[in-house]
Amino acid sequence: MEVYNEKELYNSIKDAYLSGKKVMIIGYGKHSNPRKSDIYLKIKMDYYKIEKEGYVEAYAGASVDKIREEASEHGLLLPCLYDGSIGGLLANNEFSPLSTRYGKPYDFTEKVFFITPFGKISWKIIIGSKGRLGAIYKARLKLFPKPTKVFTFEKSFNKKDETIAYVNKLMHLKPLAMLVEYDGKYTIHASYDFNADIHGFSKDEGVATIEETNRNGYYVNTPTIEDFMNAIEDTQPIYAYTVVGSGISKFYVADEDAIKKLNYFTHDDIPRVYWKLKAILDFKNIFA
Template identity: 45%
Template sequence: MDVYSEEELFKVIRSAYEGGLRIQVLGKGKHGKKEGVDEYVYTRKMDWFEIRDGMVEALAGADIGEIRKEASEEGLLLPTLYDGTIGGLLATNFPSPLSTAYGKPIDFTNWVRVLTPYGGIKWKMLVGSKGVIGAISRAELRLYPKPNKIFTYEKEDFNERELEKVMSLSPLVLLVDYQGGKFRIHSSYSHEVGLKGYSVDEGVPLVEVNDERKEIIVEGDDFDTFKKVIEVSQPIYAYWIWKSGMFILFNADTDMLREYNIKYYTRDQPKEVHIKLKKLLDVKGIFA
């Protein structure tokens, strides 16, 4: 079912509440339908957005790519590489390589409105709640001056001193990935910094995403911990974005993580605080 406005979305939510139905609110439906749902509700037609005064205000279905494009034409940057809608971006609160400099989506969000069966709530705490508490309907996000160029320095098998050096230079991106027994550093800046022994390219580095690989997340934000998690779990691929607060592992040995008492979770798994809020704000459990 497509909805076209906040008013229509609220009516669907209220109807589900009164009828005891279970719904899942999606943007374009790219990121995982859940089972046991009576109705899938799509906000993709709620695609209005407006850029003004260095901000973007948008409905949940506004396309991130279109916002980035229009912002770029005005010399501005929406600091995420997320492929989807505003609602999806804020529901997941997932970092991108640019999170090193700009933070996760919650950090550049001014406010967000979430619809529940009882009405709308304007509360940033609900960013990252994975849609289990209510439906994100509208938000305002900050934009930033767009760098003229981005230079990315890359090196394999670096040492701790080299990592400290690139950190000290205030990178826009600091991405460390692991594959085939080797770590590789990707550090991006808005100007040339003259790091010796690195290959240099233009643009923001991307991470390898493969839907056939099983992805899990471990919390942490330093290289020593990242190395320990890699050593314990032996993933086929992994990456860490500095200041994201998480390590992303693919095809890791979760039995070994449990043995070493290292907690992990999946991308669509709500955090404990949001599970507690769900008990208060979604007493009938209508949101999948």
């Protein structure tokens, strides 16, 4: 079912609540697998406005790519690489290489509004709940000055200690982005908004990105680069990466049992704190 305004969204959720039906909120449908539900609500509210003060006010159906493009024309940056809607960006609290400097969407969102069967609520706790507490419909996000040029420096290492030493050294130069990949060796991608002098690293323009799938992928809480390295030693993943400073890594493993010793969650799951809040905000458990 498609909803085009706040009233339609509220009425659909209220009807689901009164009839005891499960409802799932979806955006473009590219980032989350449909969970079992009676009703699927597709948010079609796509209006947004970029403000002179360096903010964007956007409805949940607005395209992140379009906002980034228009913001860029004004010399501004929405610091994420998400290719879906604003609602999906916030529901997933999706991190990107730019999270090293700017944090995750929670950190650069000023206000967010969502709807429950009991009405409208403004509370940032909804960010990252993946639609299980209510339906995000509007938000106000901070924009930042756009760098005029970005350089990425890359180098691969075989040794854990050497990789950690370089990561810590490069972080002192305050990068825009710091991505560390593991595929049997460690590769550092450090991006700066100035042409740094980093001996022994190859140099390219732009920010390194990851082409990935959620199949066999797990999010792992890794507060430090040392935690990321230790988790690799514990699980021996096929592939893993972390955005330094985000506190999150993504691991791809052949043996699911290997990941169970870590503090992890899947793409469609949510951290434990949200399950506790769900008992309060969605005690009838209508949001799938």
